[in-house]
Amino acid sequence: MTGPDQGATEPTLAVDGLKTHFFTKAGVVKAVDGVSLHVNPGEILGLVGESGSGKSITGFSILGLIDPPGRIVEGSIRYKGRELTTASYEELRSLRGDRIAMIFQDPMMTLNPVLRVDTQMIETVRVHHRVSKAEARERARAALAEVGIPSPESRLKNYPHELSGGMRQRVAIAIAFINKPDLIIADEPTTALDVTIQAQILAEAQALCARTGTAMIWITHDLAVVSSLADRIAVMYAGRVVETGRTADVVNAPRHPYTRGLINSVPSHNARGSRLAQIPGMTPSLMNLPKGCAFRTRCSQAIDACLEAPPIREIGPGREVRCFNPVAVAQSATVEATP
Amino acid sequence: MSGEALVSARGLSKRFVKKPDLAGRIAGHLGAEVREETVHAVDHVDLEIKKGEVVGLVGESGCGKSTLGRMIAGLLTPTEGEVRFKGKLRDALSSAEAHAARLAIQMIFQDPFASLNPRARVESIVGEAPVVHGITTRSGMASYVDDMLRRVGLDPEFKRRYPHQFSGGQRSRIGIARALAVNPEFLVCDEAIAALDVSIQAQIINLFMDLRSEFDLTYLFISHDLGVVQHITDRVVIMYLGRVVEAASTDVLFNGPNHPYAQALLAEVPRISTSKRTFHPIKGEIPSPLDPPSGCHFHPRCPHAFDRCRNEVPVLKEIAPGRISACHLNDG
Numbered sequence: 137m138t139g140p141d142q143g144a145t146e147p148t149l150a151v152d153g154l155k156t157h158f159f160t161k162a163g164v165v166k167a168v169d170g171v172s173l174h175v176n177p178g179e180i181l182g183l184v185g186e187s188g189s190g191k192s193i194t195g196f197s198i199l200g201l202i203d204p205p206g207r208i209v210e211g212s213i214r215y216k217g218r219e220l221t222t223a224s225y226e227e228l229r230s231l232r233g234d235r236i237a238m239i240f241q242d243p244m245m246t247l248n249p250v251l252r253v254d255t256q257m258i259e260t261v262r263v264h265h266r267v268s269k270a271e272a273r274e275r276a277r278a279a280l281a282e283v284g285i286p287s288p289e290s291r292l293k294n295y296p297h298e299l300s301g302g303m304r305q306r307v308a309i310a311i312a313f314i315n316k317p318d319l320i321i322a323d324e325p326t327t328a329l330d331v332t333i334q335a336q337i338l339a340e341a342q343a344l345c346a347r348t349g350t351a352m353i354w355i356t357h358d359l360a361v362v363s364s365l366a367d368r369i370a371v372m373y374a375g376r377v378v379e380t381g382r383t384a385d386v387v388n389a390p391r392h393p394y395t396r397g398l399i400n401s402v403p404s405h406n407a408r409g410s411r412l413a414q415i416p417g418m419t420p421s422l423m424n425l426p427k428g429c430a431f432r433t434r435c436s437q438a439i440d441a442c443l444e445a446p447p448i449r450e451i452g453p454g455r456e457v458r459c460f461n462p463v464a465v466a467q468s469a470t471v472e473a474t475p
Numbered sequence: 476m477s478g479e480a481l482v483s484a485r486g487l488s489k490r491f492v493k494k495p496d497l498a499g500r501i502a503g504h505l506g507a508e509v510r511e512e513t514v515h516a517v518d519h520v521d522l523e524i525k526k527g528e529v530v531g532l533v534g535e536s537g538c539g540k541s542t543l544g545r546m547i548a549g550l551l552t553p554t555e556g557e558v559r560f561k562g563k564l565r566d567a568l569s570s571a572e573a574h575a576a577r578l579a580i581q582m583i584f585q586d587p588f589a590s591l592n593p594r595a596r597v598e599s600i601v602g603e604a605p606v607v608h609g610i611t612t613r614s615g616m617a618s619y620v621d622d623m624l625r626r627v628g629l630d631p632e633f634k635r636r637y638p639h640q641f642s643g644g645q646r647s648r649i650g651i652a653r654a655l656a657v658n659p660e661f662l663v664c665d666e667a668i669a670a671l672d673v674s675i676q677a678q679i680i681n682l683f684m685d686l687r688s689e690f691d692l693t694y695l696f697i698s699h700d701l702g703v704v705q706h707i708t709d710r711v712v713i714m715y716l717g718r719v720v721e722a723a724s725t726d727v728l729f730n731g732p733n734h735p736y737a738q739a740l741l742a743e744v745p746r747i748s749t750s751k752r753t754f755h756p757i758k759g760e761i762p763s764p765l766d767p768p769s770g771c772h773f774h775p776r777c778p779h780a781f782d783r784c785r786n787e788v789p790v791l792k793e794i795a796p797g798r799i800s801a802c803h804l805n806d807g
Contacts, residue, residue, distance in 0.1 A: 403702045405747065409707070418642050
C-alpha cells in the first residue's frame, strides 16, 4: 500500500501536540515536546532519530507506558477516534497486546525467561479473547509459522533461552501479531541483529503488514532501514518532529538541514575514501536546549530568525518541515560525489 | 604503500574449551559419556596486513572476527599458528623487542562506556601509559595529554573530568587518544563506531582517516557495517564461522563478490534507497560454532550447495591476483 489517502479513511492513530516531560531532581527533561503524527491502516511510518531525540518515548507514550517521574503533560493520542491520554488503566489494558502491540529492541523484554513460548502466547490470546486453550495454541502455532519459524510445533515447547536472538525476535513479533492488532509499534526491533537476520525480519514485517492491514510505526536510528521499508518518514530531533513526508520525497529531497545532514553522513552517499560530510557538534542535552530551534547551533543554514522556535509548516501535500530556512529543492538532492 | 607486511598471521586458530561442570563430571564418573564442548572461534586463518594499509574484517556475530583481532593485537594467545610482526615471530622476540611490538599495536574497543576506567580522570587514562613507557616525563605529561586530546578533537580543558561526564562520541575520542598516546603503528579497531549515532559516526570515521594520513597508521578495521567498511578500507576479509571465505581489494569485492556468502551479505546491506524494496533474505541462521556444519560451513544456507560442499572443506584459492575465495563452485 503506497500513498496514504487522508480524506477517505480515518487514521488508525493520530497523535497531536504530544508533550511528555520527565520531572527529575536536576530539572525538567522535555523528552517529547510537541509531536504530531498519524498512521493510516496498512501503512508503515518510519520514526527516525538519534539517541535522545524522543522517538522511543513517543512510542511508549502511545501505549501509556510512561512511568513517574515522566508524565504526558499535553496533547492528545487518538486511536480510531478514541482518546488514549485520558483512558482508564483497564481500558488501556484491554487495548494493549490486542489492538495495539509493541515490539521492543531486546526481545527478552517481551519474553518471560521462565515460561515456555506456548505458555506466553496462549496467555496473550486468552487474556483478550474467550477461546479454548487448544484454539489459542493453534493460533500460536499459526503465528509462529507466519513469521517464518521452521517447525513451529516444537519451537512452542522451547524456553526463550533455547532460541537464538533472531528467533527470539521472531517470537516477539509473532506475539505482537497474534491478535491481529490494528497498530504495532516497533522500537528498533532489528538493531541488535546481524544483517542477514535483519533482512529476514524486515521481509516478514513488511509482508505481514501488507497481508493483515496492520498499521505500523517503525522506530529506528537507521535511515537506511526505514527508507526501504516505510511508506512515510517522520524525522525527530530533540523531542520534536522536524520533517515528515513520503519516504521517497524525504530521502530524495530532504528539506530540513538536519535530515540532509543525516543522509549525507552515510558512507554510501560519499565518494569512497573521501571525508564524510559530517554534522558538526553533538546532540544537545534535553535539559539545556539552545533557545529557538534546537538544531540552530549545529546548522549551516541558521539565520537570525532561528532564535525563535520555528513552527512546523506544510510545504506540500503530506509534507511538513519545521524550519525557517529550509534547504532549497535544487541543492537538497543528496550530495554529489566529490573526487 | 610498501610491499612489506607489517603484521602477518599463519594458520591462526583459537579454540575455547568448556570443561564439564560438576554435574557433568559426576555423570562422567558414573559412566555417562560427557564430552568437552569446544568452540572453534577461529579456524586456521591466514592474514597479512601491509604497512599503511586499512584492512576491513567483516562478518556476523560469532564468526570469530573479534577473536582474530584480539589475537593479532596480542590480547589472546592463539591455540595454534603464529603471528609475525615486521617479519619476526612474535613469540621469539627478545623482551625489549616484544615490549616495543606491544606498544606498536594498539586496540580501540567497541564500547566507549566499558573500555574506560570510570574512576580515572581523562588525564590519567590518556597520560599514564606514555609516562610508564618513558615516552614523556611525569612533568611533561600535562602538555603531552593536551596535545593528544587536541589531535582527536577534544578540548584539553576537559582533562580533569571523568568518563561519565562525556557523551558517547567524546568517549570514543578518549579511547582513540589513549591508543595514540603510545605512538602506535598499527591500530586494531574492534567495532569502534558501532555504538555511536549516525552523525557522530561520520565524525569518528573522518577522524580515523585524518589520523591515518597524519601518522601513517595501519588499521585492522573490524566491523559488521559494510557501508563503513566499503568507505574506508583498502582490502576486505570476510569471515564466516571462524574461517575466511573471501578476501579481495575493496573495490573488486564490492563490485562483484565471489563467494555465495559474500554475495548474500552484500545484498542485505540496507542502503538509503528511494523506493520500497522487497527483501530476498538468505534462509536460515548462523549455525552454532559448537557444532558447525560439515564441509563448507555455509552449505546449509547456500543456494548453490551440492554434494561436495557437504563433505569437503573448500580451501582458499587465488581466483584472481590478490583475490582469494573458498568455494567449490570456483573449481567447476
